[in-house]
Amino acid sequence: MTSRTAKSEQADSVRTGRVPKEERRRQLLRVAAEILTAQGIEYVQITEVAERAGVSRPLVYRLFPTRRALVEALLEDFSSQLSTRFSQALVSSLPGSLPQITEAFVKASCDAIEAHGVGPWLLLDARGTDPELGRLGRTILAQLLKPWQKQLAELTGLPPRRAVNLMWVVVAAGRAALDGWIEGAVSRRAAIEDATRAVTSLLQAFARPL
Secondary structure, eight states, X not given: OOHHHHHHHHHHHHHHTOOOHHHHHHHHHHHHHHHHHHHOGGGOOHHHHHHHHTOOHHHHHHHOSSHHHHHHHHHHHHHHHHHHHHHHHHHHHTTXXXXXXXXXXXXXXXXXXXXXXXXXXXXXXXXXXXXHHHHHHHHHHHHHHGGGHHHHHHXXXXXXXXXXXXXXXXXXXXXXXXXXXXXXXXXXXXXXXXXXXXXXXXXXXXXXXX
């Protein structure tokens, strides 16, 4: 879209009282995330999102032609937020120790959960009643992790496939530690400490000697 076209659409929206397309898209994704967190994936339906957002179903369908497209956009948006936070965590923690870098990543995950709800976080790990959407979540999670596989391979000296397998083990350990906080059993601080220790221990166990 050209700059002139974008400005024209924005001006039209102001004159007619319509919400700009991208702003409306963000609103609908925010509503979908709230439903996912509060009620579960089975309640993330076009009709429900339209009603909660106070818009018509045709409007939602124009932005998300199918329910799957809506959920996919929701997960991709959350994944993008996580990716940005991870990159910022790495920059802010360097040149720190491995535990310090790990803690920064764990805190970034917690910040994303608090900002966008636990629903997308859980669905990324294929937790839900819909197998197809669960597989979708797993696929998007794999895409989120892919850029970090090279760094893990360099840290451990493992061949690519082993590094990928270790990546999933590390993620599982970190997520398991955060479950206690998500479920209300432990504080955020305690969960961050547990996740940092678990992930750091795994990485140190596989790290190649300097």
